[in-house]
Amino acid sequence: MGSLGGIEWETACTANRDNWEDRVPLHERAYGVEALDEPRYLTPVVRTDLAALAPFLPGSTVSGLEVCHLQCHIGTDTVSLARAGARVTGLDFSPSALASAAGLARRLGLAVEWVEADVLQARAAVSGEFDVVYTSIGTITWLPDLAQWASQVAALLRPGGTFFIRDGHPALYAVDEDAEGLQLRYPYFNRGQAQVWDEESTYIGDGKVAHTRTYQWAHPLSDIINSLIGAGLQILRLDEGTTLPWRFSSRMVEVPDGFAWPETERDLVPCTYTVIARKPPA
Numbered sequence: 353m354g355s356l357g358g359i360e361w362e363t364a365c366t367a368n369r370d371n372w373e374d375r376v377p378l379h380e381r382a383y384g385v386e387a388l389d390e391p392r393y394l395t396p397v398v399r400t401d402l403a404a405l406a407p408f409l410p411g412s413t414v415s416g417l418e419v420c421h422l423q424c425h426i427g428t429d430t431v432s433l434a435r436a437g438a439r440v441t442g443l444d445f446s447p448s449a450l451a452s453a454a455g456l457a458r459r460l461g462l463a464v465e466w467v468e469a470d471v472l473q474a475r476a477a478v479s480g481e482f483d484v485v486y487t488s489i490g491t492i493t494w495l496p497d498l499a500q501w502a503s504q505v506a507a508l509l510r511p512g513g514t515f516f517i518r519d520g521h522p523a524l525y526a527v528d529e530d531a532e533g534l535q536l537r538y539p540y541f542n543r544g545q546a547q548v549w550d551e552e553s554t555y556i557g558d559g560k561v562a563h564t565r566t567y568q569w570a571h572p573l574s575d576i577i578n579s580l581i582g583a584g585l586q587i588l589r590l591d592e593g594t595t596l597p598w599r600f601s602s603r604m605v606e607v608p609d610g611f612a613w614p615e616t617e618r619d620l621v622p623c624t625y626t627v628i629a630r631k632p633p634a
């Protein structure tokens with residue numbers, strides 16, 4: 353991949369990976385991983401996502417299906433999918449995240465395959481085809497090229513297979529996280545330009561990272577949907593939600609399934625979107 357608004361993907365990808373490597377020990381402490389010691393526990397993210405996905409699966413369950421979890425991080429959601437009965441492959445570009453995830457799966461007695469790769473090269477790195485390709489919460493803003501991403505998703509799915517994504521809504525990413533009221537600050541239409549961030553903190557816990565520079569792309573919803581259509585997938589469902597699992601702004605309040613804007617503002621802007629898509633049967 354060439355230059356993206358003046359930034360080489362190799363430069364951006366390396367900076368992002370260094371940053372994610374630093375986040376691993378912080379997230380191991382802050383994610384509440386111990387909750388998984390309870391044998392029936394599934395992370396709230398996976399519980400929510402499986403409820404949305406079930407109507408589109410044969411038998412309404414991932415049990416017995418081959419699932420590829422893209423950008424799996426420290427594996428809390430991945431082992432939850434395994435616990436729900438799926439045969440799971442988790443992919444991430446951070447070796448520390450995968451080592452942590454593998455340690456967690458071992459400790460819980462769950463068999464998961466782990467693959468280290470840039471998700472934009474996922475097809476070449478992973479063997480086999482999948483009934484479900486799953487990615488959720490904090491994923492594609494790390495990627496400059498959705499056409500390349502969607503082509504990996506489509507190539508990983510077997511004919512008739514199902515794709516699932518839930519993530520922060522691009523309209524939310526246009527909002528000023530620091531303002532005293534709801535106020536727009538960032539472009540909704542990113543036009544291929546990376547947002548360059550320099551931040552010591554991560555979205556959970558108090559720890560600080562050494563590699564502060566990251567590059568992110570807040571893709572408009574139309575680009576996300578059209579990338580999947582362009583890769584040959586059929587869109588089955590699009591939903592938008594008013595809560596999300598991390599505190600996007602300090603003004604957000606805790607609600608039963610995460611965080612949301614104060615009640616008087618809750619219907620002004622979406623917080624998440626969910627897309628379910630299918631690779632046409634052969």
Ligand SMILES: C[S@@+](CC[C@H](N)C(=O)[O-])C[C@H]1O[C@@H](n2cnc3c(N)ncnc32)[C@H](O)[C@@H]1O
Pocket residue numbers: 365368372423424425426427428429443444445446449469470471472488489490491494495
């Ligand atoms: C916020 S986590 C998403 C997973 C899940 N929601 C969670 O919190 O456990 C983002 C993950 O994307 C990974 N990532 C970022 N860019 C990537 C890329 N180009 N290829 C593969 N993984 C990438 C990071 O290493 C990180 O583990």
